[in-house]
Amino acid sequence: MKKIAVLLSGSGVFDGSEIHEAVLTLLSLTHAGAEYQCFAPDIEQLHVVNHLTGEVAVGEQRNVLVEAARIARGEIKATTELEIEQFDGLVIPGGFGAAKNLCNFAITGSECNIAPSVSEFIQAFVDGKKPVGFICIAPVMIPRLYHSGAKGTIGNDSETAHAFNLMGGEHQEASVEDIVVDETNRLVSTPAYMLAENITQAHIGIEKLVKKVLSLAD
Template identity: 60%
Template sequence: MKPIAVILSGCGVFDGSEIHESVLTLLSLSRAGVAYQCFAPDRDQRHVVNHLTGEVAEGEQRNILVESARIARGEIQPLSALVVDDFAAVILPGGFGAAKNLCDFAVAGAGCEVEEDVMAACRAFTAAGKPSGFLCIAPIMLPKLYGEGVKGTIGTDAGTAEAFTQMGGAHQDCLVTDIVVDEVHQVVSSPAYMLAGNVAEAAEGIDKLVQQVVAMCQR
């Protein structure tokens, strides 16, 4: 099968892609024998967070693509270069970068908007009949991407689930070790670190998501 595209949002749970989730996704794809290519938007991230203190590093700027290259070991392309015909599916790991750099949910809540390049890429996969996977907080974009009634999960957090519903999505509570599948839109989601207490718990749900996405590609 064709490779799977992985869209990253920086490097680090508080201002970019969640590193464990990203690496576990790549590991699971590799173990499944599926090639992958990482992509990220080529623009500055919303802000920079000192991951030791949890505080915003005032006056510091970092580029999403450059930071994401740390996770991808330099093997990454700008999101603008993603050609949907070249890939079987797309997966978006979580981390607050998904809610800050791929959309603005972190500041706008249910009134958020998805960045145009992210919107175009994700909708193109669905239009082509190809599956998508969303981890952790990334599924909060689903109602904006796919419209009324799309099914997805961010786990069991009541406030985030309520925002998902307000935006028109059909939220389903889900254990960290499980997935939610929307067959109509061919979208798979899993809570990952929205619920995970450790990396092993996150890995179980991520493995299930990757296995489901790969299976949908092979139908």
């Protein structure tokens, strides 16, 4: 049975992991007969957003690992606890946390950097030639992790696609139900809620991505 790591970035679309995307990832992995282990960096969030009003909660701070534990029902590990030989691949759901906590793309765009503990975690899979799936906005990290020309998609947002290309990636437009596969680099991406209008649309692309990651792990 394959075992896949799932990297979370908090809990909640505006300041952490997109919860629908995270749960659909876990569901798709289970339906496909794979095991999973959730991980998150033990770092502070960029900020906390009130998901009812959409406003930043001034003076409030939360920890990414502690918040991500909500989605994982407490069954989660810090990224520093990774034992790479135990895993066949990695999937990274989106949500603004991927662009605020895992990296700082939301703030600096094409000048972004990946948080050190996150970079080390993902790079272990890249260096080990293990497949990685990037969902929603998470693909903006691809050019920082792979050699120039790595292929990926965030859907069809021209500004984000331009930033992806400026960083050295090769962006490919895709519809909500599509996946983009870079066979050479063993990576897969799908737009999910970058384009999805409902949970069913998001599920289609995420399920395809999970199945492809598992097939690349063969």
